[in-house]
Amino acid sequence: MTEQLWNHGVKKLKPYIPGKSIEDVKKELGLTEIIRMASNENPYGPSPKAIAAAGEALMQTHLYPEPSNRELRGKLGELHKVDPDRILISNGADNVLLIIGQAFVNPGDEVVYCSPTFPVYRTSTVMMGGVPVEVPLTADHKFDLEAMLNHVTPKTKLIYICNPNNPTGTVVDSNQLRSFLQRVPKHVVVVLDEAYAEFISIEQYKSGIDYMNEGFPVISVRTFSKLYGLAAARVGYAIAPAELLQPMLAVREPFPVTRASDAAARAALEDVEYTNFILAENLKGMKFLSAELAKFGYETVESYANFIFVDTKEDVQPLYDGVMKEGFIIRPCTSFGYPHHFRLTIGTHEQNERFIAALHKVKAGKTTTI
Ligand SMILES: Cc1ncc(COP(=O)(O)O)c(C=O)c1O
Incomplete structure (x- = not known):
């Protein structure tokens, strides 16, 4: 009955399904630190x-x-x-x-x-x-x-x-x-x-x-x-x-x-000095991650943003679940129509290195069991 009252356009909308929140994942998995590389945020935060x-x-x-x-x-x-x-x-x-x-x-x-x-x-x-x-x-x-x-x-x-x-x-x-x-x-x-x-x-x-x-x-x-x-x-x-x-x-x-x-x-x-720093770090991170991801046999598309689109050539869900248990949220691209891809936000250098280490662990089947 109430749906009859809705605006016709609104009836056709699919609800937006946001990526998992840091707070939810912490609670769900009992982790104290979560690094989100899923939402294309700036990992260094704003200028002080x-x-x-x-x-x-x-x-x-x-x-x-x-x-x-x-x-x-x-x-x-x-x-x-x-x-x-x-x-x-x-x-x-x-x-x-x-x-x-x-x-x-x-x-x-x-x-x-x-x-x-x-x-x-x-x-x-x-x-x-x-x-x-x-x-x-x-x-x-x-x-x-x-x-x-x-x-x-x-x-x-x-x-x-x-x-x-x-x-x-x-x-x-x-x-x-x-x-x-x-x-x-x-x-x-x-x-x-x-x-x-x-x-x-x-x-x-x-x-x-x-x-x-x-x-x-x-x-x-x-x-x-x-x-x-x-x-x-x-x-x-x-x-x-x-x-x-x-x-x-x-x-x-x-x-x-x-x-x-x-x-x-x-x-x-x-604060132009700060934004120049962010741009330089983003480029370095992009290069580092592309090279490291290639070692897994993954293909990346040349990106001009602060994220990278990665083809894992297999169902991305187990990888998504695996890295999450290691404290990383990434964006599986299944909802975009790409069940083998994920989108990865470029992190700080330390975050990028830790993500690659987590990925090695997941691929080697040594993920943390919760
Ligand atoms: C392509 C594109 N346009 C717009 C937005 C929305 O940005 P804002 O945070 O300013 O709403 C985003 C956010 O991720 C985006 O990826």
């Missing part, structure tokens, strides 16, 4: 300057936040060389993606993206009565720009490109992206989810923001959860031309980001 700034801002928690995040937008505008009025801040990129659905998708509108990818594109589409059009990734696990273009119809409203893609870590070629953007019909809005874009280590790589600055009508979605290590602070943003930002601003809630989170994000942007 961001923590200090958040602490100070907490003193003003009785006051509503400044609603337009003017200062933070100013800093982001400088960083990306865009007018701060082209920036919308909200509580995480997740929320920005929901705002995009609310702002653009009418019942029956088609939304094209490749699959497997980040599941929120589907959620934000279905919630609004839109129709997700899922196109397979290319054989080398990249977003298939040509195939997406071939699926555009008069009903298409949005195209999402996850770049780098979660869970594969792959990027689209930036010249191919330009050619694609030139050919997208005018009635379609292209959204580039660039949650991991800061990790792309290709010289001269052009992002959605570069293309927006050149006049292409694209929305770039970004987050402070990854490079800046502020996942719990929940700060994400969109950069878009004025006419695309306008409906998004209309549906954004008035105070989506707390004072502490806004202050942390501003301080994090200033």
